[in-house]
Structure formats: C-alpha cells, structure tokens
Amino acid sequence: MNTDVPTTPGPSSGSLLRRSGWRLEKRLEVKPWHEVVTLVGAFIVGLAICSILIAASDKSVVDSYRALFDGAFGSRRAVYETLVQATPLIFTGLAAAFAFRARVWNIGGEGQFFAGAMGAFFVSNLWHAHLPRGVMVPVLFIAAAAAGALWASIAGLLKARYDTNEIITTVMLNFIILLILSYLLGDLWRSPDTFYFQTVTLPESAHLPLIVDGTRLHWGFGIAVAMAVVVHVVLRRTALGYEVRGVGINRTAGSYKGISVPRVTVLVMAISGALAGLAGAAEFSGIHHRLQLDISNNFGFVGIIIALIGRLHPAGVVVSAIAFGALVNGAVTMQIQTGIPAALVDVIQGLSLIFVLSGAVAVRYRLQRTHTDE
Amino acid sequence: MNGSSADSVLLRASGVTKRFPGVVANDNITLDVRRARVHCLLGENGAGKSTLADLFYGVHEPDEGVIELRGEPIHMVSPRDAIAAGIGMVRQHFELVTPMSVLENVVIGTRGEAKVDLRAARDRLRELCDLYGVEVDLDTPVGDLAVGQQQWVEILKALYLGCEVLILDEPTAVLTPEGIERLFATLRRMASEGLTIVLITHKLHEVMEISDDVTVLRRGRVVRTSLTSEVTMADLTRMMVGRDVDLAIDVAETPRGDLVLDVSGLDVATESGRGSLKQVSLRVHEREILGIAGVSGNGQDALFDVLVGMRSADSGRIVVDARDVAELSPAGRLDIGIASVPADRIHQGLMMDFRISENLILGRQRSERFGRRGWLNQKGIGEFADDSFAAFEIAAPSPAHVTRVLSGGNLQKIVMARELAGQPRLLVVHQPTRGLDIGATEYVRRRLVEERDRGAAILLISEDLDELLNLSSRIAVMFDGRIVGEVDRRDATIDRIGLWMAGVSDTPGEALA
Numbered sequence: 110m111n112t113d114v115p116t117t118p119g120p121s122s123g124s125l126l127r128r129s130g131w132r133l134e135k136r137l138e139v140k141p142w143h144e145v146v147t148l149v150g151a152f153i154v155g156l157a158i159c160s161i162l163i164a165a166s167d168k169s170v171v172d173s174y175r176a177l178f179d180g181a182f183g184s185r186r187a188v189y190e191t192l193v194q195a196t197p198l199i200f201t202g203l204a205a206a207f208a209f210r211a212r213v214w215n216i217g218g219e220g221q222f223f224a225g226a227m228g229a230f231f232v233s234n235l236w237h238a239h240l241p242r243g244v245m246v247p248v249l250f251i252a253a254a255a256a257g258a259l260w261a262s263i264a265g266l267l268k269a270r271y272d273t274n275e276i277i278t279t280v281m282l283n284f285i286i287l288l289i290l291s292y293l294l295g296d297l298w299r300s301p302d303t304f305y306f307q308t309v310t311l312p313e314s315a316h317l318p319l320i321v322d323g324t325r326l327h328w329g330f331g332i333a334v335a336m337a338v339v340v341h342v343v344l345r346r347t348a349l350g351y352e353v354r355g356v357g358i359n360r361t362a363g364s365y366k367g368i369s370v371p372r373v374t375v376l377v378m379a380i381s382g383a384l385a386g387l388a389g390a391a392e393f394s395g396i397h398h399r400l401q402l403d404i405s406n407n408f409g410f411v412g413i414i415i416a417l418i419g420r421l422h423p424a425g426v427v428v429s430a431i432a433f434g435a436l437v438n439g440a441v442t443m444q445i446q447t448g449i450p451a452a453l454v455d456v457i458q459g460l461s462l463i464f465v466l467s468g469a470v471a472v473r474y475r476l477q478r479t480h481t482d483e
Numbered sequence: 484m485n486g487s488s489a490d491s492v493l494l495r496a497s498g499v500t501k502r503f504p505g506v507v508a509n510d511n512i513t514l515d516v517r518r519a520r521v522h523c524l525l526g527e528n529g530a531g532k533s534t535l536a537d538l539f540y541g542v543h544e545p546d547e548g549v550i551e552l553r554g555e556p557i558h559m560v561s562p563r564d565a566i567a568a569g570i571g572m573v574r575q576h577f578e579l580v581t582p583m584s585v586l587e588n589v590v591i592g593t594r595g596e597a598k599v600d601l602r603a604a605r606d607r608l609r610e611l612c613d614l615y616g617v618e619v620d621l622d623t624p625v626g627d628l629a630v631g632q633q634q635w636v637e638i639l640k641a642l643y644l645g646c647e648v649l650i651l652d653e654p655t656a657v658l659t660p661e662g663i664e665r666l667f668a669t670l671r672r673m674a675s676e677g678l679t680i681v682l683i684t685h686k687l688h689e690v691m692e693i694s695d696d697v698t699v700l701r702r703g704r705v706v707r708t709s710l711t712s713e714v715t716m717a718d719l720t721r722m723m724v725g726r727d728v729d730l731a732i733d734v735a736e737t738p739r740g741d742l743v744l745d746v747s748g749l750d751v752a753t754e755s756g757r758g759s760l761k762q763v764s765l766r767v768h769e770r771e772i773l774g775i776a777g778v779s780g781n782g783q784d785a786l787f788d789v790l791v792g793m794r795s796a797d798s799g800r801i802v803v804d805a806r807d808v809a810e811l812s813p814a815g816r817l818d819i820g821i822a823s824v825p826a827d828r829i830h831q832g833l834m835m836d837f838r839i840s841e842n843l844i845l846g847r848q849r850s851e852r853f854g855r856r857g858w859l860n861q862k863g864i865g866e867f868a869d870d871s872f873a874a875f876e877i878a879a880p881s882p883a884h885v886t887r888v889l890s891g892g893n894l895q896k897i898v899m900a901r902e903l904a905g906q907p908r909l910l911v912v913h914q915p916t917r918g919l920d921i922g923a924t925e926y927v928r929r930r931l932v933e934e935r936d937r938g939a940a941i942l943l944i945s946e947d948l949d950e951l952l953n954l955s956s957r958i959a960v961m962f963d964g965r966i967v968g969e970v971d972r973r974d975a976t977i978d979r980i981g982l983w984m985a986g987v988s989d990t991p992g993e994a995l996a
Contacts, residue, residue, distance in 0.1 A: 348848045348858070359836075362834055367812065369812070
C-alpha cells in the first residue's frame with residue numbers, strides 16, 4: 110500500500126554515513142510498518158526537542174506535557190473537542206493529499222475553504238427559512254463543495270490550458286477570495302445589527318446536527334471520516350483514481366498511453382477544491398453559523414502539513430489531523446496550567462513535519478552492523 | 484608472502500556471498516584478479532557483476548567470505564577504505580559536481596589537508612594525463628562536458644587518488660564507437676604501466692577486444708574464469724546464458740497481406756529543429772515487419788511520436804486501414820488497434836511506482852475488460868496479470884509487487900504483454916532490445932516475429948543493424964528526417980545500409996544532407 114505514495118527520491122545508492130561498525134544501506138523495499146515507525150518517531154522527536162524549549166524557560170517538562178495530554182485526551186469532553194479541532198484539518202488534509210498524489214500542487218486550500226464557507230452561507234441565507242434542516246444541510250454542503258471546486262478550477266484550467274504554475278495561482282486566489290469576502294462582509298452580507306465584519310447568525314435549520322449533545326462535536330467529523338474512506342476508494346478502485354496516481358508517478362508514460370493529463374489536472378484541482386470547500390461548510394454550519402474573517406485557523410495551510418505528515422494517504426491524513434487537533438486543543442490547557450504559550454504547538458507541528466520529511470528519505474535505508482574479524 | 488604465482492594475484496574474492504532481500508546477488512564467488520592485466524566480468528543483467536564490483540569497492544560488505552588485496556584480507560566499510568587501499572572505481576552513475584571544473588572535481592576527493600595545493604594538483608594531473616594519453620581541459624566545468632568526457636574525469640579522479648586497481652562498471656554504455664576505441668587504447672596503456680583493470684560488461688566483443696582474463700557470471704555465481712585467448716565468443720555466450728542462443732531467429736518469409744499503415748508526405752518540425760521529419764512516406768502491410776534503420780537523432784523519435792499520436796504532423800497523411808488517423812489522440816489510436824513499444828520504457832512506457840498488475844492495464848483502465856462505469860475490475864485485472872506472467876515468463880514475486888524492483892528484461896516483457904494483449908493491427912516498436920541481455924533480447928525478437936505471423940503490421944525502429952537484418956521484411960533508412968533508401972531484406976547488405984545511414988545516396992546525381 111505504501112508503494113504508491115510518492116516519496117522524496119533518495120540519493121542514488123551507496124553508503125551515506127560511515128561510523129565504525131555501522132553502515133547505512135539502501136533498502137530494496139519500504140514496508141508499511143517502516144512508514145508508521147517513521148511517523149511516530151518524527152512526532153516523538155518533535156516533542157523531545159520542544160521539551161528543551163520548555164526546560165529552558167524553567168518549566169517542568171513532565172507537567173507541561175501532562176497538561177497538554179490532559180487537555181487533549183484527559184476527559185471525554187477533551188476528546189470531543191480534539192475531534193472538533195481535527196474536523197476541518199481532515200478535509201483540508203484530504204484536499205491537499207488528493208492533489209499532491211497527482212503532483213498537482215494545490216496550495217489554495219485556504220482560499221477554497223473560504224469559497225466553500227461562502228457558498229454554504231449563500232444558499233443557507235437564501236433558503237433557510239424555506240427548507241427543513243434535513244434538506245438545507247445537505248444542500249449547503251453541496252453548495253460549498255461546488256464553490257470550492259469552482260474556485261480551485263480557475264487554477265486548474267489555467268494550468269491545463271496554459272501550463273501556468275499552480276502554486277502561484279492558487280496562492281494568489283487565496284488573497285483574492287479573502288478580499289472578496291471582506292468586501293461582502295463590509296457591505297452586502299454585513300449583519301445590520303452589528304458594527305463588526307460579520308454576517309447574521311443563521312437559525313437552527315442551517316445548523317449541522319451534533320454527534321453528542323452538549324458538546325461542540327458535530328456531524329462534520331463523521332462526514333470528514335467518510336470522505337477519507339471515499340477518497341481512498343476513489344484512488345484505489347476507480348479508473349479516475351488510477352489515472353490520478355498515474356499522472357502523479359509519470360505523466361509522460363501516462364500521455365503515451367492515452368491519459369489526458371490536462372483533463373486529469375482540472376478534475377484533480379476541482380475535487381481537491383471541493384474537499385477544502387467542505388471544510389468551510391463544516392465550520393460554518395457546525396460551529397460558527399455565520400461568516401466572519403477569522404473562521405479559519407489557517408486550516409488550508411495546516412492541511413498541507415497534515416497531508417505530508419500523513420504520507421498522502423487518507424488514513425494517514427485522518428490520524429495526523431487528529432494528532433494536530435489534539436495538540437491545538439491540549440495547548441490551551443497547557444497554557445492555562447503552566448503558562449507556556451500555545452504557540453509552542455506550532456513549533457511541535459513544524460518540527461514533526463521536518464522529521465517526517467527527512468524520515469521519508471531515511472526510511473529507505475537501513476542501519477546495518479558491519480562484520481568485524483574479532 | 485614471497486614468490487610464486489600467488490604473487491601476481493592482486494585482488495581476490497574468496498567464497499564471497501552477498502544477499503539482498505529475496506535474492507542472492509553473489510553466491511560463493513571466488514575469483515583472482517592478476518596484477519597489470521585487464522580482467523573482464525561478463526554476465527547478463529542481474530548476473531551479479533555490479534554487486535561484486537560494489538563489494539570490491541566497499542559499497543557493500545560481503546555477508547560471507549573475504550576480499551583480499553595483495554594476499555591480505557581487507558575489511559572495507561565504505562569506498563573511502565577502498566580508495567585508501569588503492570582500489571578505484573568508475574560507477575555507472577557518475578559522482579561529479581557539475582558546476583565545478585575538472586581539476587576541482589578531481590581534488591575534491593583528497594582528504595586530510597585544510598588547504599589544497601591546486602598548483603601541485605594541476606601538475607600531478609597533467610602528468611597523469613600525459614602518461615595515459617587522456618585529453619581533458621582541466622578548467623572546464625564538468626557540466627559542460629559530454630557524458631563520455633565526464634567518464635574521463637571519473638577515471639582521472641581514481642588515478643589521482645592513487646589507485647592500483649581500477650574498476651569500470653559498463654563504461655562503454657555512454658561512449659561512441661570512437662570513444663570506446665580511445666578508452667580501450669588507454670586501458671591497455673594503463674595495464675602496460677602496471678595498473679590492474681577490472682571491466683564490467685555484457686558485450687561479448689568488448690571482452691574479446693580488450694581483456695586478458697574473463698570471468699563469466701551467471702545468476703550470482705562464477706561460471707568460469709579463463710584466459711581470453713583460450714575462449715571463443717560462442718563459448719562465452721554459452722556460459723552467460725547457460726544454453727546456446729542463436730540470436731539470429733529463423734524468420735521464414737510469409738506472404739504479406741493487406742496494406743495497414745500508409746504514411747505519405749509527412750512533415751514534422753520539432754521545437755529544436757533537430758530530428759524533424761521531412762516528406763516521409765512508408766507503407767506497412769499485414770504479416771510484414773518494416774525496419775527503420777538510422778543513426779539516432781535522424782528523426783526516429785519524431786516518427787514514433789507522430790505515429791502514436793504524441794505529436795501532430797505539419798502536413799502529410801497517416802492512414803491506418805484506410806482511415807485517416809491524424810486527428811486521433813493517443814487514446815483514440817489505441818482504440819483502433821495501434822500498439823506501441825517506446826524506446827525509453829522507464830520514462831515513456833511504465834509507471835515505476837505502480838504495481839506490476841496496474842502497469843499491465845495502462846491505457847486500458849477504462850476498457851470493458853478492466854472496468855465498468857469508472858470502477859476498476861480487480862478480478863479482471865488480477866486474471867490478466869496472471870495470464871501475462873505465464874505467457875511472457877515475467878520473473879517477479881507477484882503482480883502486486885511494485886514495478887520498480889524488476890530488471891530491464893522483465894520491464895520490457897511487461898510492456899510487450901500489455902501492448903500485444905489487444906492483438907494490435909499495427910505495432911510501432913522503437914529500440915525494443917536496447918539494454919536487454921541476450922536471453923531477453925532473443926525473447927523479445929521471437930515475440931515480434933510471432934506477432935507478425937499472427938497478422939500484425941510491424942514498424943520496427945532500431946539502431947541495431949543485426950536486429951533489423953534479422954527480423955525485417957524490408958528495411959528503410961532514415962537520414963536527416965528523410966527516408967533515403969528502402970531495400971528488400973534479400974537484397975540488403977550492411978555496406979549498402981551503412982552508406983545510406985551515413986547520408987550517401989546511391990541514386991546517381993542526387994545529393995543528400
């Protein structure tokens with residue numbers, strides 16, 4: 110299963126490191142459990158390095174990490190909140206992973222998130238009074254997916270038609286959508302009873318139901334996990350998924366054998382945008398129930414990290430999204446109890462990513478004991 | 484240890500075994516390399532030659548057995564130890580810093596001093612160049628050198644580091660015929676100056692031409708070490724493949740059938756202008772192989788691409804079974820029965836990170852056999868993979884394995900299995916046996932003849948004249964984007980085709996180029 114994950118190519122061959130008695134040798138095959146060990150290892154190393162930072166500020170490492178863990182998983186309520194935090198990250202992580210599998214570099218998850226939220230708000234605002242919740246909620250999700258797909262397709266079409274660098278276009282589209290949203294929030298969509306840049310709060314008919322009453326855990330989490338399964342099935346079981354992976358591996362061979370790379374590129378961008386758009390719908394309809402400029406905690410960008418740490422595999426995305434949801438959630442408790450800034454969590458995230466990426470190369474080698482004559 | 488014949492043995496592998504997951508790359512190898520001689524390691528792809536060389540160079544360590552140098556066992560953990568012991572190697576993939584000059588690349592491997600005395604290094608290098616007749620400008624950035632020249636830089640590096648044994652892994656692969664001649668002359672000179680050369684190759688004539696001793700490897704074992712003067716090419720072939728291979732396949736002429744491919748007046752301009760097509764016309768019938776000969780770069784790539792739909796023609800017609808296919812995409816051409824085997828199987832033919840079973844259906848993932856309404860039919864794919872494994876004798880652990888682990892011959896078998904499965908009307912084949920060992924080469928050629936006998940029209944583009952003379956019904960020669968001559972196989976001679984390939988027309992009064 111690991112074999113179709115694009116990995117960073119390692120050095121061609123040979124030994125990298127020489128220490129007396131040990132040597133690095135290239136592995137012929139990387140097995141799934143190697144990847145799991147790499148992921149867990151990277152995370153632990155990230156935590157370990159951060160413990161130096163904690164120790165340097167004269168705080169107890171053990172207490173801090175205990176607070177972090179308690180905040181994330183220490184109680185039933187904490188676990189629910191962790192899953193709430195993980196929900197948008199699963200969507201945006203899947204969005205990035207799907208695109209990256211085809212080597213389409215969609216960096217516009219953030220913009221597509223907002224496009225999705227705007228699409229969801231637009232239809233909800235229009236129809237919430239006329240449609241029952243059971244219809245309204247699916248409709249707003251579909252609208253969000255369509256809006257995300259549409260917004261991403263701009264970059265997809267430019268790439269397919271003019272070979273425009275999608276990294277640049279998707280990043281620019283992020284700015285554009287935020288400026289459009291600011292404009293709308295300041296004008297057409299601004300709630301009449303407030304001075305802030307925000308819309309009205311929509312009534313319950315546009316709210317996503319909760320999984321557990323009395324918490325914030327809404328069905329967006331269930332939809333996110335379901336989408337992970339869908340993405341996996343699409344990649345493995347459908348001709349489109351086959352072509353997506355093929356384009357990611359070798360687009361020259363793909364075109365020689367009749368795969369239309371431009372067509373796949375546009376589709377991938379649209380699907381990726383739709384997934385990011387769903388994140389917007391889930392946050393809008395599950396948490397905020399209105400639009401404002403700060404509904405995203407950099408979800409689009411963090412999704413890229415999630416996708417890379419999850420090795421572009423849907424299951425990996427879910428696991429790493431939950432891990433980072435836990436970090437974000439636990440950080441609050443840690444800050445309250447020990448005074449360590451929650452920003453430390455960003456450091457852990459960044460360090461883990463660095464170690465996962467270097468681990469992806471390292472996992473291709475094995476350390477071997479060399480023979481000595483004595 | 485003094486005197487006797489053991490004295491002349493410089494490097495020895497004694498009972499050496501090296502295992503990789505699932506394979507025994509070297510199995511109890513014992514072999515003596517004698518001082519100041521050229522010793523060839525001969526074997527098919529995957530016979531274990533490169534692994535053995537890596538063991539001599541400290542890249543790997545033997546699981547069992549020892550490497551001895553000058554009669555003493557040596558223990559090497561990395562190439563650094565090998566270099567220190569006086570063993571140098573030029574590997575197939577060069578290890579050069581391309582923006583740096585030749586001189587800088589050579590001294591970069593020296594260690595132990597904080598400051599390198601470039602002037603002394605330059606003098607020393609000049610001496611080496613003069614001694615062995617190497618011609619390289621020491622101040623040129625390595626990236627500006629041709630591949631063949633870069634190889635000389637690698638050789639100079641090894642010499643500069645004071646090697647006594649120089650191992651070269653398939654050095655002729657990147658060289659022109661003149662380049663090979665120069666290399667061999669230099670190697671002879673080195674041997675006469677007392678250097679010991681170990682040369683890895685799978686080309687028989689190179690062994691006969693250059694070596695004093697030859698060791699044949701097969702499936703990781705030594706078949707025999709002989710004096711080159713005491714063996715013939717036929718002996719070596721037998722030892723390499725374990726059976727007699729008659730590369731000249733018996734190609735009985737069959738009467739050709741209807742016209743399948745009719746190309747007329749094809750013009751294709753490439754971006755760089757090199758390798759474009761000019762007024763190419765050719766016809767291929769059922770049960771016929773039309774061979775296209777030519778030195779590479781004379782339009783073969785463009786011809787292949789325009790036939791499979793990867794390039795469009797500026798003018799001219801491509802008609803297959805009385806249907807103009809110019810507007811058809813690569814997918815559309817597959818559908819009407821045009822199959823193709825590209826020259827570069829790794830980049831144009833296969834997804835190296837796909838499972839083998841997935842590669843076997845590439846291009847037909849949406850066909851009825853392998854899918855329905857966009858879903859892949861796992862059962863159909865699995866069955867087809869099993870059939871292909873059996874029919875094409877693909878040597879791999881299972882169809883679920885990643886394609887990357889296979890050898891060149893098996894990669895080509897996957898491409899062939901895929902392309903022949905649809906019983907194509909027209910088969911466009913480009914360099915089908917390049918880089919393959921003898922066993923796989925024979926297999927691929929036999930398959931092509933079988934396809935012809937089944938009724939396919941085959942266009943065979945190749946730079947291997949023996950292959951063309953053996954397989955083709957007719958041979959056309961490309962030069963500078965044109966077909967400069969066409970001849971029936973019965974009337975074809977190497978001389979005549981060779982002249983055409985060089986751009987000399989035998990039509991009086993017509994000048995080419």
